[in-house]
Amino acid sequence: MSIEVLKRGLLTTVQDMGRTGYGKYGVSTSGAMDGYAYKLANWLVGNPGSEAVLELTWSGFSLRFLQDSLVSITGADLSPECGGIAVPMWRPVLFREGSELAFRRPVSGSRSYLAISGGIDVPVVMGSRSTYIRAGIGGLNGRALESGDILHAGKSGRIAEFSSACHQKDASFQAVRWSAAPRRSYIQASQVVRVTRGRQFADFRSESIDQFYQGVYAVKPESDRMGFRLSGPSLALEAPKEYISEGVVSGTVQVPADGQPIILMADRQTLGGYPKIAQVAMVDLPRIAQLAPGGSLRFLEITPSESERLYMQQVQAMRALQCMVNCKLKEGFHDED
Template identity: 55%
Template structure:
């Protein structure tokens, strides 16, 4: 069973939750940019958290299903249609053999996730199926997807034989993830941060500007980092820093004074001063920021950031349980 790619769009890759444990060798984590959308898509398709799915950036993507599949589409709204009919997001969808999925005009966000029951069955590299583009490893042949690629799919986790009958190209279940449980996705979001290790090394004016200004998301933003444009942020005095570990969401300030928010394909070490760290709860929102849009930063305390992280993890646990119960009620799992 496979999925044939007709158009990859701007960028489409195979991603799971990342390649952990190899940072000391200089191997980056990679993995899905929006881990909330990725994990939820997998649960809706009957998979475990870490199954490989497709991460699709902006529009122009098209693919054909060469077998009957249960799938789920989450993340940014790229106006998905199957054979001309709009496909609802954030719910299980049964797609029949020969159907063609197209992602059209972006409505919100910039990354959609397509999970298929059984997961995309590419080989693991160092314990992960994620694509690391710069090193050319993982994913499908270590690269972005191209027209003509056929992606193998693992053994379905949801019963195809129990799927509803009908003549249409697809069938979507009647229930979906409530909007109230989704991250606060938005066109111009306010991203919560805690102070970084070098916060006090910046001028008072720069610290105030960082928290009170709006920053433009530049077209140079990618999976490695979001490059922002706004007021120049300056140190109190020139300093040299030793390279040290960086994390998903670290906000670095290079010599030009313009912030870079490190994302999934970030390097393992960085020598630029770190003014802030995006809190874990807002990383999915950051991952859906659209080039050309704007973001603002709002400071929270480490204690509040921890409380928000715990709240989000509890919400995800409830969400996972709810999805599994609904799939069992519908006799698909």
């Protein structure tokens, strides 16, 4: 299977679960910003869950399928259309050879994930296919996709299964009726983000801590895959202090000299010297990833044990969801009229 990029869009990259074990060399983990949407996109097309997908930021991206392709779209609603007809999300969709898929405008969220059965086949660099633009590695030549690029997918038996069962032979695409969309949307313009205390939490003034939890912060336009810069109540230390740089992870909330927090994201640096006031619970990282510039958030403190409990609940729920998706995939289009 192959696809041709017709319009590059604002920012479209190849991402998987990210590369691990190279932080000591200064190499970022990278990977999909919204891990929930990423995993579900893969499961919906029969991929185990670690294959490379396309991460689309905002709108303007379009492509042409050069062969029949089984695809799923999850995450942000960027108005996917094929031949002027809206393409349903959160489910398997079979596109016929020559069909064109375009993403018109963002309705909700900011990052959409497009998975193809078999996964996007690009070279593995340091154990991952993820694009890390700042270092120029991974993905397609270490860069965002450009118009005219050709991408290939790995082999998959799902295409033949769905294609043979497709009742609408002349249609550009056909989608199953069932959907794996979340019952409660996590893609909203305003979010409550749960955090635990950071390593330098006690170094901040008590009034700054109160402002951190009571204030509302807006996502600044300068935000990107490296970090989300926020605008809101200014935070200050009890006394000026210099810190030795130490390891940081996705969700670390740093506070630079201007007092405005920065939430580190997938393409973060591996070390940070700014004081860390908080750490975002892993289950809430997808909520942040879907915030667009101008979106807002509030911080809610929880305990480390609560953060762990929420994570384990999510793991169990995702396992159950994967099993249900696998069962539905066996039906193909046979449940259609």
